[in-house]
Amino acid sequence: AGYHPHPKISFATATSVGMESRQEYLDVTALAYPQNLSVLKGEINAALPDGMAITDFQALSFAARDLAQTLRGFVYELILPADTNEEKLGVILQSIENFLAAESFPITRSSKGKTVTRDIRPFVEALSLNIKEKTVTLTVRHAQTGSVRPVDILRHVLSFSEEETQRIGVVKMKTMLA
Known part of the structure; x- marks a missing residue:
């Protein structure tokens, strides 16, 4: 007591x-x-x-x-498998360039029995590939309307399969505050 x-x-x-x-x-x-x-x-x-x-x-x-009120976004490092070859790195680089050039990038996801479509492009501040290190750096914005998950970038932007995403390390490097 x-x-x-x-x-x-x-x-x-x-x-x-x-x-x-x-x-x-x-x-x-x-x-x-x-x-x-x-x-x-x-x-x-x-x-x-x-x-x-x-x-x-x-x-x-x-x-x-x-x-939670001062949260502005996150920086992630996506660590590609060591056996990612040059051809795949080229495809990833082209996918990043296409994504960054796009004004919008709608994706469709199923969640809790509902299918939801949303534009993820406004939530991505930066996306880049380090070919030598085989890493992708992703900077995402956090807004009242939400954010984008690294797995959504891997699956929908970089076209990794669900199985392939399991082999990719995701590290939150930084939390950005206002």
Whole structure:
């Protein structure tokens, strides 16, 4: 029994299962914290599993906007299989050029028994291929109307099959805030 205060923690967006992330932001609501925030940072990091660390944080007033309201977009790295050949890389490059030149790019998806068509072009800020590294860098915008998932780019823009997408690593490299 008794009162045991716990901080309220929320993430602006959830990272999908099977996706790595190099950078996450979270809101933590606490009634009290030490004046020296580096002490708190050290205590939290000591309790986190290996490979995970708080790199920076700051105290905000209760009136501050939460992260979900300041979210602007994401940068992803799509890691192609090592056996991706030059011919396939050429097809990917051409697909990227065609997509970026298009004013719109409607896709159709089935979700919860409904078929939905939406234009994904406005959500893609940048898309590029690093042939040497066999990676695709994708920068997506996040808006009130939604965003685009990396798997949608892989399937609909770059024409990978569902099976092929399982072999492609997706890493969220950066979360962009307003």
